[in-house]
Amino acid sequence: MAKFEKANSIGEWLDQRLNTKELMRVGVLEYWIPKNINFLWSFGIILATLFGILVVSGIFLLMYYKPDTDLAFYSVNYTIMQEVAYGWVFRNMHAVAASVVFLAIYIHMFTGIYYGSYKSGREMIWLTGTILLIAFSAEGFSGYMLPWGQMSYWAAQVITNLFGAIPVIGPDLVIWIRGNYVVEDATLTRFFALHVLVIPLIIMGVLGAHMYALRIPHVNNQDGEDIDYEAEARKFKSGDKRNSKVMPFWPTFVAEDVFVLGAFLTFFFYLTFFHFGFAMDPINFIPADSMKTPPHIYPEWYFLWSYEVLRGFFFSSDMGLIAFGIANHIFLVFPWLDRDPAIKPMHKRPLMKWWFWSFLLIMIALTVWGKLPPTGINAYIGFVLSVAWLSWVLILLPLLSSIERKS
Amino acid sequence: MADCKRRAFVKGAGAALGVTAAVGGGFALYGMKRAWDPLPSVVAAGVTEVETSSMDQGDVGQVEYRGKPVVILKKTDEMPANEERDVVINGERFTVNILICTHLGCIPAWTGEMFKCACHGGEFDSSGVNTFGPPPTPMVVPPFMIEGTKIVLGKEGPEYAKIKAAKA
Known part of the structure; x- marks a missing residue:
């Protein structure tokens, strides 16, 4: 047992027990980011924020949503949308964030492609990011099923049917995934479990790996320049902040990020409150009907x-x-x-x-x-x-x- | 020498632990796989029986089979026979098809002489074979078994095996 001296502040008390000063130093204060970047480098923080919005709004939807084919549609379209105080805000935010998160993912991805940020040591960042895209796609699809409207139902029908094309096991696999010969209650409840727990856990894990993978080869810059991080960090710490090619994650990079994030969230809340229709198909406001296909899926x-x-x-x-x-x-x-x-x-x-x-x-x-x-x-x-x-x-x-x- | 014995023991114990964990993991995976299988009640409800003895020639009936509409048409003598698709009971010919358009999954309607799909204008003849428009293939014949004058959907009889073989 280490010898503990009486602490003079809460910060010191925590530092003695959790080594918080060192954690902050390694985690953010001396996490060096190149200065030669632009607003596109802020999409990581934007995505993290959107994921946070999805988790929080999702938790509130979860409190009233009922995963049952008889109850799901009305629990969403009546209980949440009309009865729950601000339920409609949480639903709009959840639906719009689920749509806009893909816009941000695509921008983030094509930024990586444009600046060559996926090769020569940065493969793991790209790989974990691509897995995140696949996980978010699964999350988007499973979530789309939950309101149990016509589009939910038929999208589930069509997507699960795709597995039927796999040779030999295909047809049995489709029945196994659905838990029934058609998309039914068993399908809804298992995709509910995937949507609210399994896939979010996977996303959080891969997100951790994605951020960790970034620490070793460092963040790329606008010119693909190979920066000597140790030398530039020394220069910054010695006081020559102006000539150093790097800046710390906190507070400098975060300050830039917050600005871009502010602009993005303005756009996001504009959509949430004034233009949410694009994320909610009118056909999905008709309850699911296995005997009637919508004309266009x-x-x-x-x-x-x-x-x-x-x-x-x-x-x-x-x-x-x-x-x-x-x-x-x-x-x-x-x-x-x-x-x-x-x-x-x-x-x-x-x-x-x-x-x-x-x-x-x-x-x-x-x-x-x-x-x-x-x-x-x-x-x-x-x-x-x-x-x-x-x-x-x-x-x-x-x-x-x-x-x-x-x- | 004692060290060698200890090492062998540790290796053996490690192998035993590995095998036990692998077997346990295998059981766990099997259990998870089985948990997603259709429930017994679902499997039991996946069989639909249709009594055909009361149908007259030209009659059309519709039943639900595994959540899908199935049409049963007792053919008249004027309707062409289709040796590869007709369900024959005591010499009477029936068209038994999953009533779902093979184009994009809409439900066609019987007009008295053909099945017509309202969505994109696809047409199927009285045997369920696509004759016009976008449908790429005939409508699907569901698995069936003949029990007297009853058609049991969801069980595979020799007549169904013949139709399946003719398609392949």
């Missing part, structure tokens, strides 16, 4: 691009499913598809610059066509876009980056 906007890759191969559902499988997992191996190990932003890469912006355009076009009915010319545009998406990732990315490496 489409996913939320953040799944549209991969949905369009699935639909693009309109002449073969098997090819569509294979392409869909690739689309949902290919980001995991992105660091190895980019064959040029040099960390450079896209505007310093003569070929990849074109690749990046055209790839972004293809993603946006896929999102737009994913919402349009797949008839007539749209089916062919969808096909061209899907093939383009696959060749941009599987062929052009390795090809152009290896040409750049050699030149």
Whole structure:
């Protein structure tokens, strides 16, 4: 047992027992962030904040929500929306945050791609981030089922059906996932358990790994410059703060973040209070009916691009499913598809610059066509876009980056 | 020497612990897998019986089978026979199909001579075979078994095996 002297303050008392000063030093005061960054570097904090909003609003929804096919719809649309004081605020915040979190994830991801922040030592950051995207997708899908409206029901029906295409075990797997021959009470309650406990736990764990992975290779900067962190940190601590290339996480970087976060949250609360309709499909305000399909079934906007890759191969559902499988997992191996190990932003890469912006355009076009009915010319545009998406990732990315490496 | 014995003992104990944990983990995984299986009540409710003896030629009935609509049409003599899809009971031909459009899952309606889907205009003939519009395949014949004049949906009889084989 260590010898403890009488503490003169609460801070000192805690430091004696929990080593809080050292924790603060390693955790935030001497966590060095490059100065050469822009507002896009704040999306990590934005995402952490949105996750916090989702957890807190989710807890309050959980207090009135009833996971039962007979009760779910009215517990959401009557109890929470009309009876519970401010219940509608919590629901709007939860729905809007669930939608906007994907916008932030995509911006965060494409920032990483643009600045090459996924390679040469930063692979684990990218990998954990991609797993987070998959976990958030599962969380979004399971949560969408809970209000048990028409779109909840039919989205669940269609998505669980996708597993039926897996050879041999497919049809049995679908019944196993649903716990019934159709989407039913057992399906709702198990996806409820996944949504409120299992997936959030996974997200928290991977989030921890994501932040930890960032500490070892350090944060990338606008020019991909290889900074000598020890030398720059020494310079900063010796008082030459102006000439040092780094700044501490707390308070400097957080001060910048709070500014960007403020702007983002203004946008978020504008949507929550004045424009929440986009996150709540009118068809989902009709109770689930297994005997009546809505005329058009489409996913939320953040799944549209991969949905369009699935639909693009309109002449073969098997090819569509294979392409869909690739689309949902290919980001995991992105660091190895980019064959040029040099960390450079896209505007310093003569070929990849074109690749990046055209790839972004293809993603946006896929999102737009994913919402349009797949008839007539749209089916062919969808096909061209899907093939383009696959060749941009599987062929052009390795090809152009290896040409750049050699030149 | 004593050290060697101790080492062997520790190794053996470690292996025993590993095996026990692996077996226990296997049981746990199996239990979790089984917990997600359909409940016995769900499996029992997954069988639907249809009595056909009271149907006249041209009659159309609809039942719910595993949450899906199933149409049963007793064919008239004018309707073409389909050797690969018809359910034959005592020489009478029946069309037994899951009444879900194979295009995007809407429910087609019987017009008196064909099944027409209101969503995107797909058409199926009296045997449930797609004849016009976007549906890529015929409607699905559910697993069935013939017991006298009854059609038991959810059990697989030899007649169903024949239809399944004809499709493959």
